[in-house]
Amino acid sequence: xxxxxxxxxxxxxxxxxxxxxxxxxxxxVTRRCAVLSAxxxxxxxxxxxxxxxxxxxxxxxxxxxxxxxxxxxxxAPVRVRLLGEDLVxxxxxxxxxxxxxxxxxxxxASLFYGRNEExxxxxxxxxxxFDVSGQCTDQRSEIRSFAHxxxxxxxxxxxxxxxxxxxxxxxxxxxxxxxFGTDSLPSSxxxxxxxxxxxxxxxSLDGDLxxxxxxxxxxxxxxxxxxxxxxxxxxxYSGIADFRSQDAMATETAGPIFDRTAEHLGSTDVALIxxxxxLLRAAKALADDPAAADLPALAGPDAGDFRAIRGAEKILxxxxxxxxxxxxxxxxxxxxxx
Numbered sequence: 001x002x003x004x005x006x007x008x009x010x011x012x013x014x015x016x017x018x019x020x021x022x023x024x025x026x027x028x029v030t031r032r033c034a035v036l037s038a039x040x041x042x043x044x045x046x047x048x049x050x051x052x053x054x055x056x057x058x059x060x061x062x063x064x065x066x067x068x069x070x071x072x073x074x075x076a077p078v079r080v081r082l083l084g085e086d087l088v089x090x091x092x093x094x095x096x097x098x099x100x101x102x103x104x105x106x107x108x109a110s111l112f113y114g115r116n117e118e119x120x121x122x123x124x125x126x127x128x129x130f131d132v133s134g135q136c137t138d139q140r141s142e143i144r145s146f147a148h149x150x151x152x153x154x155x156x157x158x159x160x161x162x163x164x165x166x167x168x169x170x171x172x173x174x175x176x177x178x179x180f181g182t183d184s185l186p187s188s189x190x191x192x193x194x195x196x197x198x199x200x201x202x203x204s205l206d207g208d209l210x211x212x213x214x215x216x217x218x219x220x221x222x223x224x225x226x227x228x229x230x231x232x233x234x235x236x237y238s239g240i241a242d243f244r245s246q247d248a249m250a251t252e253t254a255g256p257i258f259d260r261t262a263e264h265l266g267s268t269d270v271a272l273i274x275x276x277x278x279l280l281r282a283a284k285a286l287a288d289d290p291a292a293a294d295l296p297a298l299a300g301p302d303a304g305d306f307r308a309i310r311g312a313e314k315i316l317x318x319x320x321x322x323x324x325x326x327x328x329x330x331x332x333x334x335x336x337x338x
Contacts, residue, residue, distance in 0.1 A: 034273045036260040040280055045200045045257050048084030052283040057083060058169035059286075059295055061177050064099055064157065065089050065164050066192055074116050083168060087155070088112050090132075093119045098132030099166050101153040105136075161185070162192030175298060178306040181337075195244060202276075203251045203258055209275055212268035217246050 036044065047054040062082070069078045070091040077090035079102065086102040088111050098121065102110055109125035116122075120137050122129040128147075129138040134154030136147040156167045156174065161182030167174050177183075182190060197204050207213070219237035240246045265273060278296055285292050293299055297306070310333065312326035324330050 034265045034269070035263050036276060038259075038261050040276075041257075041260045043283060044260075044276060044280060045202050047201065051084075052287045053279065054083050055169075055290075056279070056283040056286050056295070058167075059173055059175075059298065060169075061158065061165045061167050061175075063163050063194075064166040066194055067159050067162050067164055068192075070097065070164070074118075077112055077114060077116055077121060079112050082166065085168070088114075088121070089157075089164060090116045090121050092116070092121075092132055096132045097157050097159065097164055098130075098134070099155045099157050099164070100130060100132075100134045104128060105150060105152045162187070162190045178297075180309070181307040195248075197248055197251060198256070199252045199254065200257045203254055205275070206272045207247055207251050209271045210269070211271070213250065217250060218243060 043052050045053070047057055064080050064082055064087075065078055070089050073091050073093050073095050075091060077088045080087040080089050080099065087099055088102045089097065089099050091097050100111065100121070102112055104111055104114075104123040104125065106123065106126055106128050109123055111121055111123055111130070114121040114123050120129040120131045122138070127138070127140040128136055128150070129140075130152055131137050132154070134152040136150035136152070139145045139147045139150075158165045158167075158177040160177065161180065165177060217238055238246050238249070240249055282296055286295065308328070310326040312330065312332075314325055314332075316322060326333065328334070
């Protein structure tokens, strides 16, 4: 069998179980207790500026773009849409990366069409120029420059593992970048890619947490034993050829933002139920108290060390213990860490 581990989910609490029937350690979750209200679904899915979930996610370093997309100094900038904000990323003459608001603060022209040259991004409308910190450094169309008084929105960035990470939260709450084990790796050992999914972020996250679909949607074994009715493509149970397109089908066809009041959840949905509740509790707590420090993965004795957070997937041999997968005792992990 193929086993995908999602580590860190304890059994449901009494509050979270609500109306459940518990047999042994398995909570069979009924629809009434686990399905979100329309209000909670709105909180969970909306991440723009000023929203509760957007405020929460801005407390974390999040991927903005690939380093390779802005690989060359003074190369073309790229658009970045992040938590509902329209930004541009660019690499300046010295190789430093900037992530700034797309709209020029002069009269709103897009800096995506700016000229990246001589240590800054220059708007092609009137020639205002901005460095990686967002500071205006030149106003060549002005007789008397007031560039020192103009600074556009910019965000701190950190490159690691072929990814440009960004922090969009309040400066006073910014934590150091969490190393996932890639900071010290040479570029030859790093690989990163990205894909566009046309749905809300929670739908994609739910698919990643859902282990039950692996042996169904991604079924390839014993395909020859399934009668061919003329609708399936060779080698694919779903009729969709590649792995990621199968996932995209499942998440995108639920619509841009799925109405979770219509869900009927079962025992295999416990992981995503817990993740929804964890996110909602944290977002509401932060909305009630902006100084709240007990945020997921940012509080407690292990906060800050993300290097041991690992996923693991393996076809198990007979009698093989799944519990060591992804841990420091896993031979695959030891080999990767050298």
